[in-house]
Amino acid sequence: MTLSRRWFLKGATLVPFVASLPLTTGCADDDAPATVFVHGVASGDPTPTALIIWTRVSTAPAGAAVDVVWELSTDDFATIAATGTVSTDAARDYTVKVDVTGLTPGARYGYRFTALGETSATGAARLPPDGALERLRLGVCSCASLAHGYFHAYRALAAQELDAVVHLGDYIYEYGSGEYGETRAYEPAHEIVTLADYRTRYAQYRRDADLQAVHAAHAFIVVWDDHEVADNSWQGGAVNHQPETEGAFADRKAAALQAYREWMPIRDSADGHVYRKLAFGDLVELFMLDTRLLGRDVQSDVGGPPLEDPARTLLGAAQEAWLATELPASTATWRLIGQQVMMGQLPQFVNPDAWDGYPAARARFFDLIEQHAIPDVVVLTGDIHSSWAMDLTRDPTDAAAYDPATGRGALAVELVTPAIASPGLPESFAPTIAERLAENRHLKWVEVSRRGFLVLDVDRARVHGTFHHLDDAHLIVPEPTDLAVAAEVEVRRGTPRLIKL
Numbered sequence: 001m002t003l004s005r006r007w008f009l010k011g012a013t014l015v016p017f018v019a020s021l022p023l024t025t026g027c028a029d030d031d032a033p034a035t036v037f038v039h040g041v042a043s044g045d046p047t048p049t050a051l052i053i054w055t056r057v058s059t060a061p062a063g064a065a066v067d068v069v070w071e072l073s074t075d076d077f078a079t080i081a082a083t084g085t086v087s088t089d090a091a092r093d094y095t096v097k098v099d100v101t102g103l104t105p106g107a108r109y110g111y112r113f114t115a116l117g118e119t120s121a122t123g124a125a126r127l128p129p130d131g132a133l134e135r136l137r138l139g140v141c142s143c144a145s146l147a148h149g150y151f152h153a154y155r156a157l158a159a160q161e162l163d164a165v166v167h168l169g170d171y172i173y174e175y176g177s178g179e180y181g182e183t184r185a186y187e188p189a190h191e192i193v194t195l196a197d198y199r200t201r202y203a204q205y206r207r208d209a210d211l212q213a214v215h216a217a218h219a220f221i222v223v224w225d226d227h228e229v230a231d232n233s234w235q236g237g238a239v240n241h242q243p244e245t246e247g248a249f250a251d252r253k254a255a256a257l258q259a260y261r262e263w264m265p266i267r268d269s270a271d272g273h274v275y276r277k278l279a280f281g282d283l284v285e286l287f288m289l290d291t292r293l294l295g296r297d298v299q300s301d302v303g304g305p306p307l308e309d310p311a312r313t314l315l316g317a318a319q320e321a322w323l324a325t326e327l328p329a330s331t332a333t334w335r336l337i338g339q340q341v342m343m344g345q346l347p348q349f350v351n352p353d354a355w356d357g358y359p360a361a362r363a364r365f366f367d368l369i370e371q372h373a374i375p376d377v378v379v380l381t382g383d384i385h386s387s388w389a390m391d392l393t394r395d396p397t398d399a400a401a402y403d404p405a406t407g408r409g410a411l412a413v414e415l416v417t418p419a420i421a422s423p424g425l426p427e428s429f430a431p432t433i434a435e436r437l438a439e440n441r442h443l444k445w446v447e448v449s450r451r452g453f454l455v456l457d458v459d460r461a462r463v464h465g466t467f468h469h470l471d472d473a474h475l476i477v478p479e480p481t482d483l484a485v486a487a488e489v490e491v492r493r494g495t496p497r498l499i500k501l
């Protein structure tokens with residue numbers, strides 16, 4: 001979502017988000033040498049025995065198919081653990097995506113590609129073990145508006161010791177240059193609508209050295225949010241889609257998702273859905289949900305039925321049924337749920353694009369947890385360019401039913417990751433917001449303007465979250481910079497209560 005356009009604070013006046021940054025043309029990586037693998041390497045969706053590996057042949061002869069050799073190794077390519085050859089061509093934008101199987105559980109692999117006489121950079125990824133696992137460390141991130149600044153947060157995430165990165169969407173933004181952020185210009189310069197447009201935008205992102213670094217360092221587990229197609233999308237349209245001038249939404253969505261599948265290291269499903277689960281030993285099951293494009297009904301503020309309509313859905317029937325089967329069946333110590341929009345209530349805000357806009361769907365999710373007594377659920381969220389840690393309970397204002405001091409009446413907890421580069425609310429609003437949010441007993445920590453990412457340290461006893469934030473002054477300058485720890489929170493096994501440390 002785009003906060004400046006869509007959110008408002010009841011009883012307060014938000015000034016429009018004024019873009020005051022100078023427009024600079026070109027990107028820091030414009031001087032990248034013309035090699036075969038200009039767009040780097042990536043990996044994703046690790047299982048105990050399989051890994052998606054990705055690259056793109058960037059200088060293929062026009063019209064010709066190209067053979068690409070891939071290799072995996074556990075000893076810096078002294079020996080080759082797995083290898084093969086695949087062909088790519090213009091039909092898939094010369095991207096290469098291989099689901100390598102038969103690998104060794106728990107191993108850390110290097111991977112690389114060779115084509116047209118050149119060898120790519122080497123990426124690395126760790127596979128989860130098959131059985132017992134005592135510790136897991138995940139990066140969590142979302143919302144990378146390239147136009148708003150530089151991807152220092154990705155560079156810092158690359159330097160973290162992680163088992164994988166969970167990316168909750170808004171990996172790209174669809175706007176034209178200067179429409180939403182003015183630090184870096186977009187390719188193409190116009191809002192992206194066609195397949196060629198979306199491919200060009202992914203290609204620009206993947207020439208960013210910081211984004212290449214984080215992909216090379218860690219396997220990604222990705223899901224789309226709205227801006228992979230258009231702002232505030234739902235299954236049949238988007239606020240930022242005008243059929244009169246941009247054609248049928250179904251065509252745009254199909255083009256956007258084709259480019260997504262070509263460019264992202266995600267395991268493809270037969271029917272194109274992206275909800276799925278991944279296991280990290282017996283410690284964590286990660287459920288990735290699509291609250292955006294598969295089954296979402298239109299938002300109530302742009303023509304949809306009223307909020308209270310019990311039939312309104314965010315996941316759609318098929319995905320809800322899948323979750324209702326899979327979540328109670330989980331035997332892992334922890335259940336992490338990677339999804340897009342804020343699940344916790346914010347009575348002082350109006351955000352019809354989040355779970356607050358689909359209260360019946362949220363109630364069904366709470367029913368599922370309550371009826372099956374599903375313990376130790378942590379919801380992970382992106383979308384809103386700010387950092388939140390909260391308990392999930394049916395009604396945080398009901399003092400009889402929910403006690404924030406003990407977690408009585410809470411069903412799960414939610415952690416919202418800040419944006420990599422997209423803008424939160426202006427810092428000047430922080431005192432007002434803090435004051436209003438103090439009324440919300442389920443909120444344990446909030447920061448509404450800084451960019452950064454979240455790191456989760458998981459063991460048998462707790463999930464520990466560390467929010468890393470970027471100093472705003474560094475966002476618009478290309479020189480590398482470190483991020484600082486802004487807050488640490490924890491949820492302990494058996495008690496769905498977030499603790500601010």
Ligand SMILES: [Fe+2]
Binds near residue numbers: 001143383385422
């Ligand atoms: Fe976003």
